[in-house]
Amino acid sequence: MSEREHDLVIVGGGPVGAALAIALSGSGYDVLLLEARPQLDAAGDGRTLAMSYGSRLTLQRLGAWTRVEPATPIRSIHVSQRVGFGRALLAAEDVGLPALGYVVSYGRLQKALSEALATSGTTLHADASVDDIELSADRVAIRFRRGDEKHALRARLLVIADGGASLGKRAGAAIKVRDYRQEAIVATVATSKLHGHRAFERFTGDGPVALLPFEKRYALVWTATPEAAARITGLDDRSFLQRLQTHFGDRAGRFLSVAARARFPLALKYAANPVLPRSVLLGNAAQALHPIAGQGFNLGLRDAWELADLLLHRDDRDPGSATCLAAYRSARRLDRLGGIAVTDSLVRIFSNDFAPLRAARGAGLALLDIAPPVKRAFMQRMIFGAGL
Numbered sequence: 466m467s468e469r470e471h472d473l474v475i476v477g478g479g480p481v482g483a484a485l486a487i488a489l490s491g492s493g494y495d496v497l498l499l500e501a502r503p504q505l506d507a508a509g510d511g512r513t514l515a516m517s518y519g520s521r522l523t524l525q526r527l528g529a530w531t532r533v534e535p536a537t538p539i540r541s542i543h544v545s546q547r548v549g550f551g552r553a554l555l556a557a558e559d560v561g562l563p564a565l566g567y568v569v570s571y572g573r574l575q576k577a578l579s580e581a582l583a584t585s586g587t588t589l590h591a592d593a594s595v596d597d598i599e600l601s602a603d604r605v606a607i608r609f610r611r612g613d614e615k616h617a618l619r620a621r622l623l624v625i626a627d628g629g630a631s632l633g634k635r636a637g638a639a640i641k642v643r644d645y646r647q648e649a650i651v652a653t654v655a656t657s658k659l660h661g662h663r664a665f666e667r668f669t670g671d672g673p674v675a676l677l678p679f680e681k682r683y684a685l686v687w688t689a690t691p692e693a694a695a696r697i698t699g700l701d702d703r704s705f706l707q708r709l710q711t712h713f714g715d716r717a718g719r720f721l722s723v724a725a726r727a728r729f730p731l732a733l734k735y736a737a738n739p740v741l742p743r744s745v746l747l748g749n750a751a752q753a754l755h756p757i758a759g760q761g762f763n764l765g766l767r768d769a770w771e772l773a774d775l776l777l778h779r780d781d782r783d784p785g786s787a788t789c790l791a792a793y794r795s796a797r798r799l800d801r802l803g804g805i806a807v808t809d810s811l812v813r814i815f816s817n818d819f820a821p822l823r824a825a826r827g828a829g830l831a832l833l834d835i836a837p838p839v840k841r842a843f844m845q846r847m848i849f850g851a852g853l
Contacts, residue, residue, distance in 0.1 A: 471497045471588075473784055474607055474620035476595055478505045480514075481748030481765040482626035483578040487527045488773030490585035494784065497618070498582070499593040499609060501627070505579040510572035511725050513653070513684040515539070515677055515759040517566045518557075519849040520766050524577075532577030537678050538564035540662040543716065544830060546815070547669040551827025553834040560844050564662075566759070568679045598623065598636055600742045605785070622785030623744040624772075626765075633736055633746045643733040645812055647672050648694035649756060650687040652726040653679060654709070658718030666757075667713055668815040672731075673757050674713050683717065685709075686756055694728050731755050733812075735805055740794045743785040745772065752801065754808045757815070758847065764804045767850050771796055800851040807846075 473489070475482045478500035486498050516524075516536075524530040542565060545552040557565045582589065592611050599606040605623040609616055625633045634640050660678040667674045672688025687709065689697060697708060706720040713720075735752035739745055748765030775793050776784050783789065833840055 468617045468619070470604070470619045470621075471495045472620070473497070473622045473624060474499065474605070474618065475624040475626055476632055477626035477628055477748075477750065478502070478579075478582075478589065478591070479626065479628055479748070480574055480578055480762065481769050482624070483575075483582050484523070484527060484529075484766055485624060485626065485747065485769040485773055486587040487529065487578065487581050487585045488770060489776065490587070492773075492777055493782075494776065496585075496587045497620075498587050498589045499595060499607075500589065500591045501594050503592045505582070505589070505591065506576050510570070510575065512571040512651070513568055513677065513679050514571045514574060514762055515566055515568050515684075516766075517759075517763045517848045518562050518564055520763045521564075521567060523766050523770050526770075527578075527581060529577045529581045532580055533569055533574055536567035536569040537680055538662050539566045539568065539664045539678060540564055542664045542666060544666045544833075545668070545716075546827060546830065547667060547712075547714075551830035553830045553840070555840065555844055559837070560841055560848070562848070565844070565848060568677045568684055595632060598632070598744075600636060600744060602742060605743045620785070621743065621783060624747055625744060625750045626747040626769075628749045633741075633750050636741055636744060638739070638741055638746060639737040641733075641735050641737055643809070645672075645731045645733070645755060646690060647688050647731040647755075647812075648691050648728050649731055650685070650689060650694055650697055650726065650728045652685045652687075652723050653682045654685050654706070654720050654724075655682045655722045656718040656720055660717070665713075665716060667716075669712065672812075673815060675756070675759075676713070676717055685723075687712075688731065688757075691730070698726060698728050733805070733809055738794070739768075739797070739801070740790045742787075743790075745790060745793060747772065752805055754805065755812050757811045758808045760804050760808055760847070764801065764850070767800060768797060803846075803851040 472494040473496045475498045478498050486496050489496055541556040543554055593609050595609045597608045604619045607618050662678050665676040675686040676683040702723050705723055710720050736746050739751040747768045754761040772793055
């Protein structure tokens with residue numbers, strides 16, 4: 466059994482874990498990345514991902530954005546509610562930006578980061594499954610396997626970015642869970658109207674329905690109760706499109722075709738404290754959010770950038786020291802807890818048909834639309850996070 470010590474070990478080579486490793490390129494830190502998949506390149510992954518303009522700037526700093534393009538810009542978002550008044554139109558020009566965000570293929574994003582990672586100086590072990598970790602005040606002991614080979618190593622800092630919070634829980638993190646009793650139906654749909662780089666967010670009693678411009682089509686995120694989601698995904702394509710047309714309306718035109726349908730459960734999962742002795746949770750391992758506000762990836766990328774920036778500017782060069790991790794926790798507290806609270810509040814406020822609340826949120830949407838300072842503040846919070 467081989468054994469070695471590293472400055473940082475990152476578990477999870479998805480976009481957030483890879484971004485952290487790339488950001489530390491040239492830092493002098495000895496970085497090892499452990500990835501359970503046989504390879505990082507996920508070019509065949511057809512999922513879509515919404516990122517903010519702020520995330521684009523981060524990817525540019527990492528030298529990965531040119532590899533991500535072409536990405537479909539979101540230049541405006543039309544927000545409304547079904548069976549109720551009130552709507553808001555959020556436009557990039559309101560905040561002086563070329564786009565509010567972008568919709569990209571997850572596979573393209575992962576491929577771009579994998580290519581950047583290959584020149585970062587990071588050591589990558591793919592097909593590596595972590596069996597056990599042991600935290601202490603001065604080092605983290607990690608045992609993992611690659612095929613039939615068992616390995617043991619130590620790290621001054623363990624970064625848990627495995628996406629599912631499973632390793633974080635095994636490490637002792639208190640994971641809070643709120644089951645929304647909702648599922649997301651995702652697909653790509655073609656419509657009779659050109660999208661014009663406009664996204665739609667429509668709130669219904671069962672949850673939001675979002676249409677995000679993606680290439681010449683839309684990426685659909687349709688929230689429903691688990692029972693309704695099972696029925697909807699069981700429909701043939703024609704019946705599915707008819708049901709969607711009735712549920713969403715005709716703002717995007719007629720729905721003509723659908724592809725790549727899938728569904729998954731929705732819940733809020735977050736670590737009460739993302740920092741443990743000599744270890745930190747990042748991205749979805751730290752907080753997995755409802756897609757209602759499209760904040761999950763953006764928040765995780767800001768986690769990675771902030772941690773890398775902190776490590777690059779510390780004098781003591783001990784990445785896992787208690788003072789270093791306390792500084793990280795403090796720096797991320799407002800943005801992280803704010804992102805969790807805003808997303809959870811939107812789910813609670815907009816996923817019901819309670820008449821008085823429906824009137825109140827309609828008034829809120831109308832106010833947002835006619836109050837430019839409020840609109841700008843809200844949009845900047847969604848694009849760049851809190852305190853940035």
